[in-house]
Amino acid sequence: MNPGRGALEPDAVTALAADAYVYGSPLVRQLSAVQACLQEGCGTLAPAPFNDFAHADGPATPGTHTPYAPADLVDALAQLDLSGGPVRLHVPDTGGAYYVLQFVDAWGNAFAYLGTRATGTGEGDWMVVPPGWAGTVPDVVSGVIDAPTSVVSVLGRLACDGPEDMPRVRALQQELTLTHLGDRAHRTGLPATEAGVPGELRFFEELRVWMADFPPAAADRAYQDRFQPLGLLEEGISPYVSAGPGLVRALRRGLALGRLRVEEAARPHTxxxxxxxxxxxxxxxxxxxxxxxxxxxxxxxxxxxxxxxxxxxxxxxxxxxxxxxxxxxxxxxxxxxxxxxxxxxxxxxxxxxxxxxxxxxxxxxxxxxxxxxxxxxxxxxxxxxxxxxxxxxxxxxxxxxxxxxxxxxxxxxxxxxxxxxxxxxxxxxxxxxxxxxxxxxxxxxxxxxxxxxxxxxxxxx
Missing domain, CATH: 2.60.120.600 (Domain of unknown function DUF1214, C-terminal domain)
Known part of the structure; x- marks a missing residue:
């Protein structure tokens, strides 16, 4: 197949590529961040493998180079991979102190919360299960968190009243644990994109591979099917390794238009x-x-x-x-x-x-x-x-x-x-x-x- 030719005029391919950027950039941004956290760390947090927490040493200080980091919260971050089965999450009793664990799927959707508002500040165990899981839930768990995608980010924020409060927070960090319960090994990284794709088409290659591995909600799939002429639904060998010049031009222009659309929408009000x-x-x-x-x-x-x-x-x-x-x-x-x-x-x-x-x-x-x-x-x-x-x-x-x-x-x-x-x-x-x-x-x-x-x-x- 030669996507983009025969079915649509170049301007229509460009417009479709812009729509694809708006639709797919959250997936690419989210999974790029997951990949960076696994390999390089995130802000002040050290890199950590799947199904393990990385913890900040304390609230933000002048030495913290993460923009707009909070000075009275301590961050925790885990990337979950559920491809091998469920993960058990243990949360400690914070004694009434504020905390939140926010669960975000591969498409950037916050789909669950634990913590002060959502579930209280008591101790508990939660099962995080992959899409379509139909196993047995142990009686000892507090509840089940159904993940929409097999990769999930867990963002933790623990209130901290200053350096003198850090011993309490460190004790909570030690008790915030993840245990892989699956009967198969989980991933060690994200699905790989194909080598040889030109840099200007890298976004579309990442979107193609990651859309296939982390499908969206059923209601989104009809909209996603529109992107067939761009090659985004192609399986196997990437259509972008040897894409024709007409398709490359249309995709490049669409990428620029999509970015501009998002930038314009993100501008602060006057x-x-x-x-x-x-x-x-x-x-x-x-x-x-x-x-x-x-x-x-x-x-x-x-x-x-x-x-x-x-x-x-x-x-x-x-x-x-x-x-x-x-x-x-x-x-x-x-x-x-x-x-x-x-x-x-x-x-x-x-x-x-x-x-x-x-x-x-x-x-x-x-x-x-x-x-x-x-x-x-x-x-x-x-x-x-x-x-x-x-x-x-x-x-x-x-x-x-x-x-x-x-x-x-x-x-x-x-x-x-x-x-x-x-x-x-x-x-x-x-x-x-x-x-x-x-x-x-x-x-x-x-x-x-x-x-x-x-x-x-x-x-x-």
Missing amino acids: VAAEGSPGAWRMIPHLRDYNLDHLGVGTLGSPEWKIPDREASYLVRAVAARRGRWLPHGYEAVYAHTARDSRGRPLDGAHRYALHLAQPPPVGAFWSLTVYDTPGGHLVTNAADRYAIGDRTSGLVHGDDGSLTLHLSADPPADAAGAANWLPLPAGGFRPVLRLHLPGQAVLDGGYVVPALQRLGDGLGP
Whole structure:
């Protein structure tokens, strides 16, 4: 077969290739990340084989080179391979402390959660089983997690109140274990793509191989069948090793158009579209593209599903582009801003105040962290303080219960201001407000985070 010839004109092949990029880029991004975690590690996490956890040494510090890493959570990460059978996951008793384990399939769908919100903080054992598994479930397990694909990422986040809290967290890390229960050996790596495919067609080759090994939900397969003229459904020898020049041109153009479509959709809204200058941006519904596999700890009500399946593909691609492993909005929402209340860019040369008449409504905790721009990294400060929130000891509230946080390079002169101080880096910065288990007012827009007020410039607040 010579895909792309005879059936479709070049412009139609280009348009189809753009659709294929939007549809398939989450799969390629997700499995490329899995492969990197197995071979090279992920951020501060060392590489780990399938069915084993990698643990961070602690929360993010200025030495952490992962952009926008949290300063009050400790990461855990495991890549599961279920091709040889189920895996048993043991979770420890965290004594009421917040944690979450998020399960993500090969297509980037968060399909299950364990932890504080979903299953509580007690000890338990869970079976993670591959698609179509029909074995016997032992009586001793807490439940079964049905995986939509045979490769799954498990993202763990454990709350940590600073260096003095790390012994407790390390004990939990030791108890967070995986045991392979299958009767066959599991994979040691991902299905290999064919050598000899030109670099400009590598995306389509990865999509071709990985679509076959990790099929999507049944409802997606009819849409996927559209890509037959591109060679994406070909089995055996890759059609891209010796693709004709016409097909190569159409695929290359389609790839560029698809990327542009995702980039355009991922652009932040303008200030005018968001409302007032300095408005905080949050997207609690960016993960609503999972329409088919909603397991333990997920919410399947209509407000958490995109009604248009084809539209969900673009949202999924944007989510994969912006933050591959972020959770659903009902687990956590992250708000950020780049400007003050007058629309001026944030800069550490100035002093700012964030006045919270009411604290953010959350079921777990909230915290504010600042990062440099454009890198998105923590910057060393003399106070060694990188996050402030409702777990910070010694915060000073107003008589009416309000809370004013002070953001500046140097500490405020008064004791109350110093207690509520978050140090700023020199130059541009971006604050991120993390809301864990956000209340309904956050999710429906009823709670609005106030804009940062720039102080001391002689122009008023």
